[in-house]
Amino acid sequence: MLILYRIYQCIIMIPLGIIVTILAAVTTIIGSALGGYRIFGYYPAVIWAKIICWLTLVRVTVRGRENIDPKTSYMFVANHQGAYDIFSVYGFLGHQFRWMMKKSLEKIPLVGYSCRVSGHIYVDNSSPSAVRHTMETAERQLRGGMSLVVFPEGARTWNGKMRAFKRGAYKLAAEFGLPMVPITIDGAFAVMPRFKKLPHWGHITLTIHKPMPAPTDEHQLAQSMESTRAAILSALPEQD
Numbered sequence: 001m002l003i004l005y006r007i008y009q010c011i012i013m014i015p016l017g018i019i020v021t022i023l024a025a026v027t028t029i030i031g032s033a034l035g036g037y038r039i040f041g042y043y044p045a046v047i048w049a050k051i052i053c054w055l056t057l058v059r060v061t062v063r064g065r066e067n068i069d070p071k072t073s074y075m076f077v078a079n080h081q082g083a084y085d086i087f088s089v090y091g092f093l094g095h096q097f098r099w100m101m102k103k104s105l106e107k108i109p110l111v112g113y114s115c116r117v118s119g120h121i122y123v124d125n126s127s128p129s130a131v132r133h134t135m136e137t138a139e140r141q142l143r144g145g146m147s148l149v150v151f152p153e154g155a156r157t158w159n160g161k162m163r164a165f166k167r168g169a170y171k172l173a174a175e176f177g178l179p180m181v182p183i184t185i186d187g188a189f190a191v192m193p194r195f196k197k198l199p200h201w202g203h204i205t206l207t208i209h210k211p212m213p214a215p216t217d218e219h220q221l222a223q224s225m226e227s228t229r230a231a232i233l234s235a236l237p238e239q240d
Helices: 002-033 043-056 084-092 103-107 111-117 128-143 168-176 218-234
Strands: 058-063 075-078 097-102 121-123 147-150 180-186 202-208
Touching: 002 043, 002 111, 043 058, 043 084, 058 084, 075 084, 075 168, 075 218, 084 180, 084 202, 097 103, 103 111, 103 121, 121 128, 128 147, 128 168, 147 168, 168 218, 180 218
Parallel strands: 058 202, 075 147, 075 180, 097 121, 097 147
Antiparallel strands: 180 202
């Protein structure tokens, strides 16, 4: 069965996936350049993500979408199991947002540029001035009423277990009074962990937890990190 799946990937999935990715990126760039970045910076990617999941034979189930209001801005914080976290959140969250993503992703041909022009935020920690520029870019998005999605672990897990959380997203949530919404991604590690080059068919469950109040001081910030982490863990299989 796996051999047939790999043949299907090489003959059908990968070629079609490349075409869909190029079309989504070009549509995003043109639409954003014409002033429609709120629409073209989101919806082409939603369609792209759903098609990629469909082509890969990956099913995504969403729980808790009723916990969020489409007219409210949030800071979404999610665990980072693998590459398919991107597709599952993009395609199935059902809420307009922008990513806070690693600076290295900007180097992806065409896709990196489309992310920049559509308002996604590249996190650059190379110098104090770069960090300040990252925060200023995030602040502009938040002042415009946009929600943000961040992986507070900073990178994909190597073994399926959650890494320690970083404070950056929580500081922004505190500054702008944004409710924090934990998102649990379960199944993406089995589909495509960071040490694999090709995905496997599977099932990903996206659990959207109830919003939590924004932290207002350093003590509450630490509590918020603990609370959101606990919420995310609560919808994952027990980890050793």
